[in-house]
């Protein structure tokens with residue numbers, strides 16, 4: 001598999017190292033968008049090799065490092081050390097309360113240029129729209145739409161993984177969590193952290209009005225067609 005995969009016009013994904021969570025290893029991914037002004041907007045940056053970095057630099061000018069969930073703030077640290085000149089944008093909870101220490105440890109002192117809100121910054125609004133998925137006091141994840149490629153970008157809220165041979169416990173766990181193909185969706189433990197489903201429903205309704213047919217997620221298999229019906233189904237539990 002190539003290090004950098006093109007996912008549509010002016011958008012690429014890069015798969016990173018696996019990380020351990022709840023006793024299982026999960027894959028990671030970052031998204032790169034080339035804005036109309038040739039600046040690169042990078043979401044949920046992951047550790048990468050020099051060769052990959054060289055290729056990314058050939059796509060445009062490294063400019064913005066964006067993290068849409070407090071659970072991925074740790075990913076900014078090494079990039080910020082290496083490229084202090086890049087502008088950092090974090091989720092609404094860069095200074096908020098978090099579920100566990102592992103979600104956010106001392107990352108709020110990163111020099112953020114801005115905090116993501118429901119108002120898309122002018123610097124990328126020509127190419128990207130954004131919205132906070134509300135109704136969760138612990139994790140306010142920001143969803144992004146890349147208009148040109150009609151791609152929705154989510155971090156943790158939707159996850160889907162293939163069945164792996166000889167890994168019964170892992171497969172059973174993922175199935176229980178609703179993260180296993182052919183389904184996949186919002187992991188059950190994350191669903192439990194949504195306390196105001198009515199407000200969440202409104203956020204999801206707004207997202208479903210966006211013009212997208214592809215989905216990039218930070219963990220698991222992306223969707224390159226008919227993604228809207230998948231996303232609609234993935235949030236059906238909000239009706240419960």
Ligand SMILES: [Fe+2]
Nearest residue numbers: 071155156218
């Ligand atoms: Fe994540």
